[in-house]
Amino acid sequence: MAARQKRLHVLVKDLSRDFRLQADAKVAAGCSAYLRNQFPFLGLRGPVRRQVQKGVFAKHGLEDGQELTTVLKQLWKMEEREYQMAAIDLAVKYQKLWTQEMFETFEYMVRNKSWWDTVDLVASKLVGGLIQKHPDLVARMDEWIDDEHMWARRTAIIHQLNYKAPHFTSLWWTKTDQVKLFDFCKRRAHEKEFFIRKAIGWALRQHARLEPDAVVAFIEENRTTLSALSVREATKRLAL
Numbered sequence: 001m002a003a004r005q006k007r008l009h010v011l012v013k014d015l016s017r018d019f020r021l022q023a024d025a026k027v028a029a030g031c032s033a034y035l036r037n038q039f040p041f042l043g044l045r046g047p048v049r050r051q052v053q054k055g056v057f058a059k060h061g062l063e064d065g066q067e068l069t070t071v072l073k074q075l076w077k078m079e080e081r082e083y084q085m086a087a088i089d090l091a092v093k094y095q096k097l098w099t100q101e102m103f104e105t106f107e108y109m110v111r112n113k114s115w116w117d118t119v120d121l122v123a124s125k126l127v128g129g130l131i132q133k134h135p136d137l138v139a140r141m142d143e144w145i146d147d148e149h150m151w152a153r154r155t156a157i158i159h160q161l162n163y164k165a166p167h168f169t170s171l172w173w174t175k176t177d178q179v180k181l182f183d184f185c186k187r188r189a190h191e192k193e194f195f196i197r198k199a200i201g202w203a204l205r206q207h208a209r210l211e212p213d214a215v216v217a218f219i220e221e222n223r224t225t226l227s228a229l230s231v232r233e234a235t236k237r238l239a240l
Helices: 002-007 010-021 025-034 046-059 065-077 081-093 102-111 116-133 135-144 150-158 178-188 194-207 212-221 228-234
Strands: none
Touching: 010 046, 010 065, 010 081, 046 081, 065 081, 065 102, 081 102, 081 116, 102 116, 102 135, 102 150, 116 135, 116 150, 135 150, 135 178, 150 178, 150 194, 178 194, 178 212, 194 212, 194 228, 212 228
16 A cells, blocks of 8 residues: 555645545445445545545646546546546546547546446546547547447437536537437437436437427437437426
């Protein structure tokens, strides 16, 4: 453990120290149970975690994409779940350092320690944002929609969730590629996997904020292939 600590980036070391000072075993048990006891927690509620990491992030600035990648992967390898959430927030903070090569790091974050709590944020905030900055990377989503890794398929379906979202201030966010969204939904509509069916409904519901008529038409045209769950999720705010 001591040798590993010496190899850690100073940001990760300080974050680990400050997180542990706020650890709460009772909160940790509840958080772990919520995620089916798949991941251990230190027990920092969201507001506490964000406040602690804000100070550490401000103290240790990162210089380039390589340093960002190093820190993100170190945080991802830490045992407790708070470190993965901190990694996502750190990646968002340093969007200016995102290069096309950052995709491999984000892919690592999708394929390792995968569950909805991290994958959905990585998909919508990181992968989706990077593709808008480097449009050629959308070809990777064309591959992922048929990937054997379920969370990669889910990422392909929901990576456009924040496109045109009014609360997101990044300059490169543009309009959802409706053709691709509908194509991806149709290609995975046969799946019985809950998280894929849910993702289809979520992606369609989100797009319906901007194009409700198009989403209604898509659902009507594909009602025999879309699962009841996907349709129910997609139409929560639609009159159907």
